[in-house]
Amino acid sequence: MPTIYDEATMARxxxxxxxxRADYIASGGVRGHIMDQTFLGGHRYEPMLLLRYxxxxxxxxxxxxxxxxxxxxxxxxxxxxxxxxxxxxxxxxILAGGPLAFQVATQAFEAEWRELxxxxxxxxxxxxxxxxxxxxxxxxATTRKIPLIALKALGEIPVFTDPDA
Amino acid sequence: MAxxxxxxxxxxxxxxxxxxxxxxxxxxxxxxxxxxxxxxxGPRFVPMLLAxxxxxxxxxxxxxALGYTVHKGELVIAASKGGADVHPAWYLxxxxGGPIEIQVATQAFNATWRExxxxxxxxxWQVLEANNPIYTRYRTSTDRAIPLLAFTPxxxxxxxxxxxx
Numbered sequence: 311m312p313t314i315y316d317e318a319t320m321a322r323x324x325x326x327x328x329x330x331r332a333d334y335i336a337s338g339g340v341r342g343h344i345m346d347q348t349f350l351g352g353h354r355y356e357p358m359l360l361l362r363y364x365x366x367x368x369x370x371x372x373x374x375x376x377x378x379x380x381x382x383x384x385x386x387x388x389x390x391x392x393x394x395x396x397x398x399x400x401x402x403x404i405l406a407g408g409p410l411a412f413q414v415a416t417q418a419f420e421a422e423w424r425e426l427x428x429x430x431x432x433x434x435x436x437x438x439x440x441x442x443x444x445x446x447x448x449x450x451a452t453t454r455k456i457p458l459i460a461l462k463a464l465g466e467i468p469v470f471t472d473p474d475a
Numbered sequence: 476m477a478x479x480x481x482x483x484x485x486x487x488x489x490x491x492x493x494x495x496x497x498x499x500x501x502x503x504x505x506x507x508x509x510x511x512x513x514x515x516x517g518p519r520f521v522p523m524l525l526a527x528x529x530x531x532x533x534x535x536x537x538x539x540a541l542g543y544t545v546h547k548g549e550l551v552i553a554a555s556k557g558g559a560d561v562h563p564a565w566y567l568x569x570x571x572g573g574p575i576e577i578q579v580a581t582q583a584f585n586a587t588w589r590e591x592x593x594x595x596x597x598x599x600w601q602v603l604e605a606n607n608p609i610y611t612r613y614r615t616s617t618d619r620a621i622p623l624l625a626f627t628p629x630x631x632x633x634x635x636x637x638x639x640x
Contacts, residue, residue: 343579354627355628382605383605383607414509416505417509442548463520
């Protein structure tokens with residue numbers, strides 16, 4: 311698992327992440343949109359979304375909380391997994407197809423996605439690093455190319471509920 | 476007012492702005508954050524915040540809904556006023572001093588602000604134009620430099636209510 315933080319920071323991040331996802335879903339998006347990343351060396355204000363997709367083996371509905379940026383009018387998420395050497399499970403799952411949706415605060419949308427490539431990737435990655443210093447650390451921590459996915463909002467849908475409830 | 480819209484579009488736009496503001500405030504931020512502006516020739520996915528400030532002459536508390544772009548942990552707002560040749564009232568009120576608060580969807584914060592200048596202005600302006608081509612039209616429709624304000628959220632505060640507007 312991720313390596314760029316010390317143990318105390320990692321423990322804090324895990325604890326934060328577990329509470330954050332549950333609270334984002336349970337509150338219907340009233341809480342959880344804005345993350346204070348100063349304890350990770352990041353900004354006071356970074357926005358987070360919920361991504362809903364299907365497990366490629368289990369077929370189960372899953373929800374993951376992820377940071378996002380808006381660049382060229384698209385919602386961009388990064389498969390950084392804290393700088394880990396492997397791609398996150400959500401990335402494999404959305405590549406496998408299946409219905410995709412995302413929620414920003416109290417608004418949820420069906421979504422299309424595409425993976426950024428070539429010059430578009432380079433340009434967007436430069437933007438992501440420039441916009442949020444934690445991405446520089448993630449890039450330096452791994453030899454893999456961290457995937458960038460652009461989400462396109464389609465119709466608005468009801469907010470997510472806990473898929474495991 | 477040399478806005479880029481014809482009279483009819485401008486009337487519809489004012490109507491939309493007023494309805495949107497009422498709905499954003501009265502829903503506690505559950506509605507109004509992400510707007511589909513394709514009906515006005517805009518993008519599908521436009522994030523909007525509420526800014527609360529004091530009138531520089533009246534001392535009255537005022538709330539305005541504005542499009543924003545998250546850039547380097549700050550929320551950047553353009554004082555575009557539809558490409559008009561004069562600054563919007565909210566900009567004049569904010570730069571006159573007094574407390575500033577912002578609300579993004581269902582989360583509100585007191586905030587500090589600064590005006591972007593020089594290279595920082597150019598970099599942020601490019602991001603705004605890339606996210607929403609309407610800013611290119613605003614820029615080319617007026618001789619004034621459209622000011623960019625950057626807000627940094629501080630502490631969480633209760634969401635805004637209509638009685639304060």
